[in-house]
Amino acid sequence: MRILIVDDNEMLANYLVDLFDSLPDDIETQIANGGQEAFHKVDEFKPDVVLLDILMPAITGFEVCRRIKNNPKTSHIKIISMTGIYDQAHISQILEAGADACLSKPIDKEALLKALGLAA
Numbered sequence: 269m270r271i272l273i274v275d276d277n278e279m280l281a282n283y284l285v286d287l288f289d290s291l292p293d294d295i296e297t298q299i300a301n302g303g304q305e306a307f308h309k310v311d312e313f314k315p316d317v318v319l320l321d322i323l324m325p326a327i328t329g330f331e332v333c334r335r336i337k338n339n340p341k342t343s344h345i346k347i348i349s350m351t352g353i354y355d356q357a358h359i360s361q362i363l364e365a366g367a368d369a370c371l372s373k374p375i376d377k378e379a380l381l382k383a384l385g386l387a388a
Contacts, residue, residue: 269384270296272315274306274332275350276324280375284319287377293386303327307335310342317384322351322362322370330365337366348383350375 271288275281281299288295298313300306302324310318318336322329329349336342347369349362354372362370369383 269293269317270298270313270315271317271319271384272298272300272306272309272313273319274300274303274309274324274329275319275321276301277321280373284375287380291386303329303332306332310336310345315345317346317348319380320347320349320367322349322358323353330361333362333365333367348380 273281273284278301281301285297285299288297298309298315300309304327306318306320309315318332320329320332329351333347333349336345336347347367349367349370350373351358351362351370352373354370359370371379371383
């Protein structure tokens with residue numbers, strides 16, 4: 269499984285990389301620190317899953333999600349969004365943009381693994 273982590277919070281992104289490295293599953297990860305870098309890495313890395321922060325400067329997760337899902341070459345990529353503002357408005361908006369799931373921050377490890385299909 270190839271997972272692209274898109275988050276401007278370096279500590280969280282590194283935590284997620286360490287988490288996936290600690291699992292017995294064969295998981296490759298890369299980090300994009302913002303929306304523009306995410307587009308480049310989606311083309312280059314060709315992830316199976318994008319873990320996407322919703323609220324980022326410049327290009328929001330909403331726009332990143334829309335562009336990935338509206339592109340026939342990338343629309344198959346599973347998008348799991350992450351947000352510190354876990355309210356109905358944000359959840360509805362990101363799901364309407366095409367996300368497959370929305371998780372609250374701080375990230376619950378078990379919920380994340382379940383969303384990825386990695387839960388025991």
